[in-house]
Amino acid sequence: AKIHYIEHDGTTHEVEAKNGLSVMEVAIKNNVPGIDADCGGACACATCHVYVDPAWQEKVGYPDPMEESMLDFATERQDNSRLSCQIKVSDDLDGLTVRLPEFQG
Numbered sequence: 001a002k003i004h005y006i007e008h009d010g011t012t013h014e015v016e017a018k019n020g021l022s023v024m025e026v027a028i029k030n031n032v033p034g035i036d037a038d039c040g041g042a043c044a045c046a047t048c049h050v051y052v053d054p055a056w057q058e059k060v061g062y063p064d065p066m067e068e069s070m071l072d073f074a075t076e077r078q079d080n081s082r083l084s085c086q087i088k089v090s091d092d093l094d095g096l097t098v099r100l101p102e103f104q105g
């Protein structure tokens with residue numbers, strides 16, 4: 001699946017993502033800046049915060065209660081905030097666009 005990451009300054013990274021990886025892991029593997037992922041994907045740091053493009057929100061789904069409580073630690077949380085380590089890449093998400101916040105954590 002193709003994932004588009006848009007940095008805070010508008011720089012766009014289009015990367016080919018393997019199914020089963022998380023949106024966070026794909027960003028790290030492809031050197032997309034703006035995701036720190038301090039906890040390595042354990043849903044325990046909120047430094048992999050992204051904004052899901054509103055057109056994709058329904059497909060991507062909404063945070064579970066654990067992610068929900070972690071998101072409260074994310075800087076400038078919005079309605080479309082998600083932790084990218086909790087979004088799994090699949091064919092359904094081909095073309096997904098996420099925006100990266102200016103700061104993490």
Ligand code: FES
Nearest residue numbers: 041043045046085
């Ligand atoms: Fe820590 Fe996602 S990498 S919460």
